[in-house]
Each structure stands twice: as structure tokens, then as C-alpha cells.
Amino acid sequence: MFIYSTQTTEVVNAIKKHVRSNTALISIAEHTDIDVEGLIQELNKEGIAFMGGIFPKVIHGNKIFEKGIVANTLHNIEKLFVIRGISYKNYRIPPIDFKDRDYSLFTYVDGLTSNISHFLNRLYLNYGMETTYFGGGAGSLSLEQKPCVFNNEGLFEDAAVVGVMRMTSRIGVKHGWKKVDGPFIVTKADGNIIKEINWKNPFEVYRSVVEKHSKRKFNEHNFFDLAKGYPFGLVKKEGECIVRDPLMVNESGELICVGEVENNAVVDILNGNKESLINAAKSAAAECIYQSENPRKAIIIDCISRILFLEKHFDEELNAITKLIKDQYPDVSIGGALTIGEISSYGEGFLELYNKTTVVGMFEL
């Protein structure tokens, strides 16, 4: 359900009517003129269980919105919790008594905090293959870190909200970025900063590849404008690589990415085009539609940098996804968000944080 109103009471009533006694998943576009802390208070007064995040943009149906609220129903919630202090790595993942049935875990994490990969590792260590994983990074497109995830306990920065449901879900993950050059070795890295590639200054290596391929030159002001089309890919054995988005270059020529890069990681430099990205998004949708049996809702987690790259063509990507879903399941509701980092277990493998990727989840009961 999409909520246009910015009146707290109206928003609360709409959510209450939509989710009834279930839990609400609330995705708020960052420019929505609403007092989120006031909303939390009112939802609590009404006894509504909820979790949510504030995102650069939100998705409802086949449209994206810079303002507005998308509410989804999370049925059969087993556990709802918040993990605070993600960057400090000092927290406890609560135990869950998983029974012999399907579970789905949904999480919104502060996409601009550090050590998100550590948090995902901890989730997987504790819950393993008992559940599927799905979620994304919340935050502002200004890249200024501020409180952006919330649940009944409040609005938080450097935190993640998590909901575990007794529910079957099918997840498709694809990005469509293709290798331009590589492989390279990240000979020195620290968290999300690439400090050396092939024992050389990373920007020098990156620049030589990107300028040659794009036939454009980097200058003081256009790093992201050019780099948004040339992410790194952490090479995996099979399937698509894990994309790392270089956001900026510092005065030492080190590249700052969204998401961590391990020391000695083998990477390619990638590039994409409208066709490859849209086809990948369609594949992600097709992958989960193909596996689904009786989905009730679809949630799309798409990277904000895809819209920055595709610009006006992003509508085509979203249309391609929603059309596939609606063609197969006309009654399924579609919602989601444009995120800073996407979360899923790739092909049911280890839990990962992605950049520049489309993750589509089909949720059944």
C-alpha cells in the first residue's frame, strides 16, 4: 500500500487498516514531510508492531517515489528486533527456536555505517540455512549518515532492524555488470577503502582502465559521474561477481566503496549498459517467479546507483520487473525501496552485501 498523506494520524490509520493484527514493513522516501519519531509514537499507541527504514526513494507497483510511504504486511512474525552499534561489532544476535518449516528474514540496515558485512556474517553464523535472507541499506542519498532504521523501540543510526517470519520466500539476485578489465588483486584494503591494486596506487590503476574504456577523462569534479558506470566486481567461482561501488577517491588516491573489500580479493573492473542491466533485473524477477508457488507479495530492493546510472531508463527496468510479476501473478502487491546496498544469500549460498544489484523477493504464506 502506498500512503501519500503526511498526517501522522492518517498514516497510522492507513497502516493499521492495511496490516490489521500483523506486523507492518514501512519504507519511507527520504523527502517525505513526516515526523518519523512522532509516527513511531503513534504506531506504538495503537499497538502496531512494525519495522522500517528511510530510503532515497521507494517503490510501489511500477513507480518510484521521492516522497511517500510504502506499507507492506509481514505475516507470521516469529521475532522482531533491532541490533544497535553495527560499526562497533559488539552486539548479540538473539536466538530463535527454528522449527522444521520455512522462514524468511527481512532486514533494513543503516547503509552508511561500517561493518555491515560483519553484521551479515553474524546473522548467518547464528541462523544459517534455517531462513532465507532479504533486505537493503537505508539512508540518505546525500550520503550523510543519520538515523534511518526504526521499529517499535525507536529510530536508529548505525543499526539494523530485523524481522523473522514463518514464511516461504523465493529470491532472485542479478546485476548485469560485465567485465571490462581484470583480474586485479586488491593488495591492500581496509574495510570499504581500497588502498592498493596490484601493489600500485588504486586510483592510477582504476583511472587507466576507465579512461581507456569510456574515452573520457577524470577531473576534480566528475569522479562519481564516471565511476558510477565502472564498479568493481569481487570474482566468485560461478555466477555473477559481487559488485562494489566506488563512491569517491581520497587525496591519497584510495578508492572508497560502498561495502567492504577484503585484502587480496580478486576483482574485475565492470561496466554495464541499459540492456545488460535491465535484462539482469528481469532475470532476477524471473528467477524468483519461476520458483514461487503461491506468492502474496513481491518486494523489490534495487540499488539507488542503478537509477543514477540508468537515469530515465530506470523506469524500463522497474517496468520489466513488475510486468513479469504481474503477468504471472496479477494479484500480488509490489513494493520496495531504492537502497544503499542490497542484502541476500546469493543462490542460497553465504549471506552477502551487494551494490548496484537488483534483489526481488516473492513472499508466500
Next chain:
Amino acid sequence: MKIENHILTILQLYEYAMAIGKSLDYNESCNNFIRLILKRKNLNAAWILSNENNKYVCKYSIPFGRKSIVKTQPDLNNLLHGIDSFELFNNNALALSTAPIKLKDGHLAVFNLKEEGYLFLYSKKNNIDAQDLSKLQPVISKFMNALKACRVFSDQQRLLKNLEKQNQELSDYAHMVSHDLKSPLRSIDALTSWITEDYYDHFDVEGKNQLNEIRFSVNKMDAMIKGILDYSTIDKNQSETYDVDLYTLVKETVSCMSVPENISVMIDELPKVRGDKFRLQQLFQNLVDNAIKYNDKEQGLVNISVVDNNQFWKFYVSDNGKGIDSKYFDKIFQTFGKLENRKDSTGIGLAVVKKIVHMYEGSIWVESTLGLGTTFFFTLRK
């Protein structure tokens, strides 16, 4: 394309290899390497089982499992013992039963880590094949060695901690026993002293002798307790070090000792060393005291001297006494390691000497010829 794939494989093996040996902590070492393998190869789980006392104990697992012990059974033993370096199992219920988590089906690679147990890599889908395992094998061998290093390091740490604990307990015990024993000893001393003062004339000769024997034993026990206390506190109460003129110190020490007339003590020029006056005095006093005590010659000689030995001074205290059989060279430095049951010997003196020398990072040893004499050598850092 083939060459490119080959290069990629080598680089990935390089990445795996570089994740090994970064830590001497077992869990961290496993996290660094195994997590990377799971990520890069899209695998779902991994665990390490080691055989301890006829049980397979889960030493590590991703994700955390509930089962920590897998009972050995002949079929499982045969299965695992049959793995020379690695083996791939598809939907093998017995192999899957080793998992600390519930698994119904899937693909399992098992590597034999020799003394470190078995490493299991699990894929729900078919993401591992024999060719993969063969490429991984050298890296897994490196990982196995890293685990061995972790185990040895952890054993050493445990041993060190135990030693520290035991040392502390012994020291506390010595301290406590000494203090507890001193109290009744003082009572006995006081009571026998009063009895001597008030009733000495009422005793016959035998009674008087027995009374003297009691007082002598009390004094000896007091000396032993003091010795234990000294020994247990030598390296505990770290005193300040400063320049000590050993020649003056040893000369004063000897002049305060009761040296029999038939024994000559010769002191050569001795250097200044850094140390604590009280400890150094104790060191020389105990050695000279022994040299005098165990001298059976009509003209006893004790010589205290030193030679320059690069970074150290090598001191020696020699005598022309009875000598010590070489089989007792170790025993004499042990606490209560007496060679003779003399009334005036506590058996702690040389143990205290050794501890003081070690405290100053020196070493001590003895050379002796039965009937001719003994020389105690020790070094002190310049």
C-alpha cells in the same frame, strides 16, 4: 579464454592462501579462511571435526551448530579413515550426519587435516566438484599447518597460564604456611624460654638436654620458615636496582659471619654491579656459608673471585672442602635438597642463591671433585 581461467584460478588460490596464517587464534584463523571459501564458492556451511577420546568433536562451524559431539561408529570411522587427502560425497547420509546442523541432502567435500581432524565443506546446490577440490588441496594443506600452529600456540599459552597459576599458588602457599607456622612456633619458643627461666634447676641432665633439643629444633624450624619465605618472595618483591660495590659488600658480609679459625676466606677485587644490596648479600653469604660449613680440611680455604666474560661478570666461590658427587649437582639447587642431614642446614640456601641469580638474568653451575673441593660459578649481567 583457457589461459585467462587459469590465471583467475591461480589468483583465487592466492587470495585463499593469503587469508591463512594471519592469526594464532584458532577461531580467527578458521574465520579468515573458511568464510572466504564459503563466500567465493557460494557454499552454505563448513565445520571441522577432530577425533578426541573416541569421539568426533566439532572444533569450528559456520553456521554455529547445536551438535558439538558426533559419536564414533565403525561405518563413520571407515568412511573418514578412508579419505587420504579429500573426498566428495553426494547425498551421503552418513557423511552428512557429521554436521553440527540439520542436513538432509547436499554435496559434501571432506578434507583430511591429519592431526587437526577433518574439514567439511557443504553445498546445498552442486557448487563443488573434484577438480575444484584438487586445486584447493595445497591451500588446505597450508591451512592445516596454520591450525597446527594455532594448536601448539594455544597449548603453550595454556601451559604458561597453568605454570603462572601454579607458581602463584605455590608462592601463596609458602607464604601462608610460613606465617601460620611461625605463630605456634613463637608460642613454643616463649613457653620453653619461660620453662628454662623458671624451672631449669628442677630438671635432671636428661631433661635439660631434651629442653635444649626443643629450643634448638625451634630455632632450626624458624630458620627454615624464614628460608621458605625468602625463597618465595625473591622475585615477587622487585626491589630497585642500583650500583653495588661488591668488594665492599662481600667483605662486610664475611666479617659479620662466624668464620672458624682454621678457615681463610680470600676476597679478590670484585666489580660494581647493578642490583639490590640485600639480595646480593644473601647470594654471597649463602655460598660462603656453605663453603665454610662443608669444609673438612685442617686448613680450609675459601676464595671469592671474578672474571670478565663479555656482557657478564663470571663470579666464583671455591673451597677445598669435601666436594660434591656430580650426580647431586642438580639436587643441591632444589629446595630442601640437602646432601647431609646436618642440624644447622635448612636445605634452602642454594635454592635461594639460584633464584637470585636467575632474577638477575644470570646462570649458576657447580664444578667439584670429591675430596678436593667445590667451585660455584655464577654470572651477573654487567
